[in-house]
Amino acid sequence: MSSSPPPSSAAASPSCPKKMIALRSSDGETFEIEEAAALQSKTLENMIDEDCAGTPIPLPNVTGKILAKVVEFCSKHAEPGVDDESLRAWDAEFVNVEQATVFDYILAANFLEIPTLLNLTCNVVADMIRGKTPDEIRKFFNIKSIFSPEEEEEVRRENHWAFE
Amino acid sequence: MPIKSLIHDMRSRSSRAVHDGSAAAAAAAAEEAAARAAAEADCLSRSCWANMPQELLREVLVKIEASEGSWPSRKSVVACAGVCRSWRHLVKEIVKVPEVSGILTFPISVKQPGPRESLLQCFIKRNRSNQTYHLYVGLTNALSDDGKFLLAARKCRRPTCTDYVISLHADDVSKGSCTYVGKLRSNFLGTKFTISDGQPPHPGAKMPKSRSTRLVSSKQVSPRAPAGNYPVAHISYELNVLGSRGPRRMHCTMDAIPASAIEAGGVAPTQTELPLSSVEFFPSLPFFRTKSNRVESVSSGPLGSQKDGALVLRNKAPRWHEQLQCWCLNFHGRVTVASVKNFQLVASPENEPAGPQHEKIILQFGKVGKDLFTMDYRYPISAFQAFAICLSSFDTKIACE
Numbered sequence: 001m002s003s004s005p006p007p008s009s010a011a012a013s014p015s016c017p018k019k020m021i022a023l024r025s026s027d028g029e030t031f032e033i034e035e036a037a038a039l040q041s042k043t044l045e046n047m048i049d050e051d052c053a054g055t056p057i058p059l060p061n062v063t064g065k066i067l068a069k070v071v072e073f074c075s076k077h078a079e080p081g082v083d084d085e086s087l088r089a090w091d092a093e094f095v096n097v098e099q100a101t102v103f104d105y106i107l108a109a110n111f112l113e114i115p116t117l118l119n120l121t122c123n124v125v126a127d128m129i130r131g132k133t134p135d136e137i138r139k140f141f142n143i144k145s146i147f148s149p150e151e152e153e154e155v156r157r158e159n160h161w162a163f164e
Numbered sequence: 165m166p167i168k169s170l171i172h173d174m175r176s177r178s179s180r181a182v183h184d185g186s187a188a189a190a191a192a193a194a195e196e197a198a199a200r201a202a203a204e205a206d207c208l209s210r211s212c213w214a215n216m217p218q219e220l221l222r223e224v225l226v227k228i229e230a231s232e233g234s235w236p237s238r239k240s241v242v243a244c245a246g247v248c249r250s251w252r253h254l255v256k257e258i259v260k261v262p263e264v265s266g267i268l269t270f271p272i273s274v275k276q277p278g279p280r281e282s283l284l285q286c287f288i289k290r291n292r293s294n295q296t297y298h299l300y301v302g303l304t305n306a307l308s309d310d311g312k313f314l315l316a317a318r319k320c321r322r323p324t325c326t327d328y329v330i331s332l333h334a335d336d337v338s339k340g341s342c343t344y345v346g347k348l349r350s351n352f353l354g355t356k357f358t359i360s361d362g363q364p365p366h367p368g369a370k371m372p373k374s375r376s377t378r379l380v381s382s383k384q385v386s387p388r389a390p391a392g393n394y395p396v397a398h399i400s401y402e403l404n405v406l407g408s409r410g411p412r413r414m415h416c417t418m419d420a421i422p423a424s425a426i427e428a429g430g431v432a433p434t435q436t437e438l439p440l441s442s443v444e445f446f447p448s449l450p451f452f453r454t455k456s457n458r459v460e461s462v463s464s465g466p467l468g469s470q471k472d473g474a475l476v477l478r479n480k481a482p483r484w485h486e487q488l489q490c491w492c493l494n495f496h497g498r499v500t501v502a503s504v505k506n507f508q509l510v511a512s513p514e515n516e517p518a519g520p521q522h523e524k525i526i527l528q529f530g531k532v533g534k535d536l537f538t539m540d541y542r543y544p545i546s547a548f549q550a551f552a553i554c555l556s557s558f559d560t561k562i563a564c565e
Contacts, residue, residue, distance in 0.1 A: 103212055110220055122220070126227045130237070134246035141213035145248040150440055155246040157343065157438070161271045161332050162242035164313045 021048065022056035023071070029064030030056050033071045037078035042113035061111045066104045069094075073117055095124045134159060222254050229258050233267055235303055235312035241269055261434060263543050268301055271332050274314050274547040275345070275361075277425075277432045283528065283540035285498070286547065287311060288554060290535040295319040297558070298334060299539065299551045307498070309536055315345065315551055319559075326350045328555045330548065332438075342440070344391050348552040354561045357399040359552040362391040365420035366433035369394050391439070396420040397549060401562040411491050412562045414479040414507060416553060418545065421475040425544040426511050426521045432544035475544065477509040477526060477553075498538045499530025505537075505557045506530035529554045 019035040021044065038044040047057055059067060076082070076090060095102060102124055109117035129137055134155065138145055147155060225244055232240045245255040259269050266279035278284045285302040287309060296318045300311025318337040320327045326349070333343035346361045371393055397420065402413045425432040482491035490502060499506050509527040513519070527550050528540040541550035 100212065103216070106216075106220055110217070118223070122223045122227055125224045126231070129224070129228060129244060130232065130240045132240070132243060134243050137243060137247050143214045143248050143251075145246075147249065151249075151252075153342070153440055154438070155252075157332070158242050158270055159239075159246050161313075161343075162239040164334060 023067060024056040024058045025062055025064035025067040026060050027064050029067070031064075031067055031071050034075060034078065037071070037074040040074040040077055040114050040116065042115075044112065059112070062108045063104075066101075066108050069105070070108050070112065070114070070117070074114065077116055091120050095120060099128075133163065218250065218254070221251070222258070225251070225254050226258055229255070235268075235301065238267070238269060238312075245270070263432075263434070268312075268314070268547070272435060272438050274332075275363075275435045275438070276546055277434060277544045278542040278546065278550070280543040283525065283542045284547070286314065286539045286541070286550075287532075288537045288539055288551070290537070290558070292535065296337065297328075297551075297555060299547065301547075307500075307532060307538070309533075314547055317348070317551065317555055324352050326354070326559060328552070328559070330552065339391060345438075345548055346396075346552065348555050348559075350556065350559050354559055355401050357552075357556040357559070358395050359397040359399070359549060361394045361396045361420070361548075363435065363439045364392065364394055365396045365435070369420070394420075397552070399553060399556045401556075401560045403562060411479075411482050411504065412560070414477075414509065414557075416477040416509065418475040418477065418549070421544050422473045423475045423511075423514070424473065425475055426524075430544075476512040476514050477545075478512040480508040480510055480525070495528060495530055498528060498540055499532060501531035501533070503531040507557060509553070527553060529557060 020032045021035055021038045023031045023033060023044075025031070035048065038048065044057065062070065073094060076094075077087070082090075095105070097105075102121055105117065106121045106125070108114075109121055128140065132140065134145070137143070228244060229241050232238050241255060241259065245252045245259075259265075260267075261276050262268055262273050262284070263277045263280055266282060266284065268274065268284075285305065287300055287302060289298045289300070289309065291297070296316060298313060299315040299317075300309075300313055302308070302311050304310070313334055315330055315332060316334050316337050317328045317330045320329060328348040329337050329339055330345045330347055331337040331341060331343045332345055333341065336343060338344070339347070344362050346359065348357055348359050350357045372395065396418070398417045400415045402415070404410045404413050421432050422430070424430045480493060482493045484490075485492045493499075493506065493508055495506070495508070507527075507529055508525050510525055511522050513522045524542070525540075526542055526545060529537060531537050537554070539550055539554050541547065545553075
């Protein structure tokens, strides 16, 4: 296959002709992402392969606020020459945000199929859960538990034994 | 339309209906609708975590189950199963039985067969002052007394026998409690023992008739129904040919486990739920249809007679060490104090040629301190059965000076 010339884009400079992919968020904002970074997302990878990457790719499930951060994440992870330790530290900072934002990251990572981001955010949630009692978990995530009396008794007995 | 204005709209409509003198029913209906809308608004403004897609929740729970493989941090897995129905369902799906994973997770784990691949290392602490015994699973491979509590037993001496009541609660060890698991009963001489399970070991299990059982009509539900009483094993102790100068002989018939369990492809019955105190038990009604095959007749016949197909365990004979002038068994470092109570149980090839499956140590018990003993067990017996067998070793007077 012959190499395609980079699309003319305001962002690409002559000395650094990287192929850019345009993305559009649910609220109409447009973002540009390097192809290498976009390939972190299996969803985008499929679209690029099928050559639908010409026009801005609409992402109706992701808001501009979140898409901006996702682009930042993918770009960082596509950067060459970053050592594992600094990347880990960068990741830790990246998810050092409000609960609700972490939730949005998870949904975006799931929708866009970004394994690295999904793994990172799921780990964050797992950390939020570890060490808590069922009551504390419920309070933290605002979850209503509707158990039958029999289930309640089972749960009570299990947790009494486990936390003994 | 924003929810808030919808509520306002409905409320004003309902108040107008009252002023118009319309039927109270219409006003009530509008009030109800307003309340529902208000609740909806409340839900929307709540955190979204309750609505996390199942597959993502599963990812998170899989991570937790994988990372918290040992106690005490394993309690996080149990906690997750107590959050709500969907979490519970997922966790129960993800957690594997001890036979496969080698890890104990929920209380029912102590009733399920141990790991196939290796011995699960536990220890027992004896409390002479209140005649109780506590079973723990070790936290590390090191020989220490740091463990996660599993079961407790309390000795109850009676005129003609001794009972060891076994419970999931460290302090509440009584037969009427909802944490009752089963018991060990010895005969008057302390030579024969029966292990009883508080719940059926497998479908079709029958309980023996006893004087203490009452016919309960199907309409009656006692608030704290007595627990069931299903004999699951018989243990006997005998002197060997050397009399009390030699190690005693142990013979365990595991009525609830078929001999085929230790053959290739064999399975042992696995209970999946513990009984609840509200469940009615009908001790003497012939409620369970007898299923064919295996071990449904669990009456206590004369010991030594082979129950059709039941697994028999015998203790490995120690060898006499001429230089040390004592009986020796290789406990692989897990037993450090000589004691007549120490033993290793292997499956006995009762009616068939011996094979490699009869070499595997299924239960090992021995002293490591004044009131501290190790107990290592594996498939096909459970922690409960292993614990009860070890208790019999404490109790029997055979070959004790």
